Amino acid sequence: MKARIIPIVRSVRTTLPPGRDLVAPPEGELLDLRQRRVRDLRISVTDRCNFRCVYCMPKEIFDDDYAFLPRSKLLSFEEIMRVARIFVDQGVEKIRLTGGEPLLRKHIENLIEQLAQLPVEITLTTNGSLLRKKARALKDAGLHRVTVSLDGIDDAVFKRMNDVDYAVADVLDGIAAAAEVGLAPIKVNCVVKRGANDDQILPLARHFRGSGHILRFIEYMDVGSSNGWRMDEVVPSAEVVARIHAEFPLQAVDANYLGEVAERWRYADGGGEIGVISSVTQAFCATCTRIRLSTEGQLYTCLFAQSGHDLRAMLRQGAGDEAMRREIAAVWRGRDDRYSEIRTAATILPGSKVEMSYIGG
Numbered sequence: 434m435k436a437r438i439i440p441i442v443r444s445v446r447t448t449l450p451p452g453r454d455l456v457a458p459p460e461g462e463l464l465d466l467r468q469r470r471v472r473d474l475r476i477s478v479t480d481r482c483n484f485r486c487v488y489c490m491p492k493e494i495f496d497d498d499y500a501f502l503p504r505s506k507l508l509s510f511e512e513i514m515r516v517a518r519i520f521v522d523q524g525v526e527k528i529r530l531t532g533g534e535p536l537l538r539k540h541i542e543n544l545i546e547q548l549a550q551l552p553v554e555i556t557l558t559t560n561g562s563l564l565r566k567k568a569r570a571l572k573d574a575g576l577h578r579v580t581v582s583l584d585g586i587d588d589a590v591f592k593r594m595n596d597v598d599y600a601v602a603d604v605l606d607g608i609a610a611a612a613e614v615g616l617a618p619i620k621v622n623c624v625v626k627r628g629a630n631d632d633q634i635l636p637l638a639r640h641f642r643g644s645g646h647i648l649r650f651i652e653y654m655d656v657g658s659s660n661g662w663r664m665d666e667v668v669p670s671a672e673v674v675a676r677i678h679a680e681f682p683l684q685a686v687d688a689n690y691l692g693e694v695a696e697r698w699r700y701a702d703g704g705g706e707i708g709v710i711s712s713v714t715q716a717f718c719a720t721c722t723r724i725r726l727s728t729e730g731q732l733y734t735c736l737f738a739q740s741g742h743d744l745r746a747m748l749r750q751g752a753g754d755e756a757m758r759r760e761i762a763a764v765w766r767g768r769d770d771r772y773s774e775i776r777t778a779a780t781i782l783p784g785s786k787v788e789m790s791y792i793g794g
Contacts, residue, residue, distance in 0.1 A: 463523055465734075465768035472692055472722035474525045476513060478541065480728045482534040484560050485596040486584070488624055488653055492596050506729045510544040512748050516726060517548055519758050523765075527554040529580075533728070536563040542574040549575025556580065558622075562599055564607030572614040579611050580620040585633040586640050594630055608646065619646045620708075625668045626653040634668075638677050642704045649695050649708035655737070670709035674698060677707065692722035712736075716773035724765065732761070735770035 463471045480502050485492040508516075517528055528548055535541055536559050548555050554577050561581040571579070583604050585591040591601045611619055621641060625631050634650065641648040650673045653666055677683060681704065686697035694717055695708030711717070725733040730745025742764050747757060 463762055463765045465765055470722055471524050471724055471765050473527045474520045475529045475531055475725045477531050477728045478535045478538040479533040481537050482532055486594055488626060502729055508730045514547045521551045521553055530557045534560055536567050542570045545574040545576050561604035561607035565610040568610040568614045572616055579616045580622055581608050582622050584623050585630045586636045590630050590633055621646050621648045622651055624651045624653055627666045627668045631668045634673055634676050647706050651710040652713045654712055667713050669714040670711040673709055692720045712773045718771035718774045732764055734768040735772055737772035
């Protein structure tokens with residue numbers, strides 16, 4: 434079977450994938466102005482990270498003098514749980530904990546234990562450096578899966594990307610620990626930046642092929658305003674697929690569900706699966722089902738948002754659940770975001786977008 438290779442041109446996914454008709458949501462679920470339902474809630478639990486990745490928290494900005502949020506500004510676990518419960522009542526099926534680096538939040542397993550009481554999938558994205566210490570506690574608390582960031586398999590490249598001298602072995606050991614306790618299937622994410630780590634595409638594919646883990650390549654995005662993003666540093670996902678296909682033939686795989694951001698591919702010889710996330714060259718705004726809660730309780734309807742909606746003030750001023758529910762519903766029903774479909778020089782303005790380290794990836 435010949436693999437389907439996407440042409441290396443910019444395109445926009447403005448319609449649903451074949452066979453993926455958008456059906457009316459069950460009673461209680463929400464639709465936005467573009468008829469997208471809310472399915473995924475991403476919760477950032479800290480704005481701090483022990484890495485200084487060049488595409489997310491460049492050291493020249495996030496230095497020793499950078500003012501991170503004081504603890505009093507962060508949502509408490511009880512506040513997070515309250516918001517999460519309201520979202521689940523309105524159709525959310527998956528909650529992902531992010532950061533910063535979420536494993537830096539003290540007693541994160543206590544939050545997971547609370548969230549695990551809800552009828553949803555609980556996942557977490559991490560740089561993997563603390564997974565060896567935390568994996569068992571996370572699993573015992575009720576975490577279902579982890580996604581681990583790894584931007585190169587060569588130590589020199591990886592250290593250049595994380596910019597704090599963490600070794601690849603630290604992350605691989607964390608992945609092994611997660612696998613040992615059953616936090617699977619493990620997804621391994623690599624943000625690809627041309628001239629920085631695009632030479633790691635094939636080495637990463639070779640390393641994880643046959644491992645049972647799902648390697649995914651993410652196009653370098655203009656999230657936030659501090660990473661100096663340029664279009665010529667984007668490696669289109671089609672190019673990533675073509676490079677791997679030349680050595681290991683690939684076959685296209687259907688999406689697991691409507692709104693899945695990764696386009697799936699499997700090795701033709703049964704060596705496992707990879708994915709590509711193409712928010713620059715093949716926008717998937719039309720099926721986006723994600724909403725994000727920031728570390729200090731701002732609700733964002735797009736990863737590229739310029740402003741959020743303050744839920745913390747409502748929580749701390751004594752608003753009841755019904756008032757919170759109405760506010761959340763109004764935010765989603767008023768949502769019209771499609772940044773990646775309309776990305777132009779005019780939309781990429783310095784200082785205009787929330788940083789990924791604050792909102793979560």
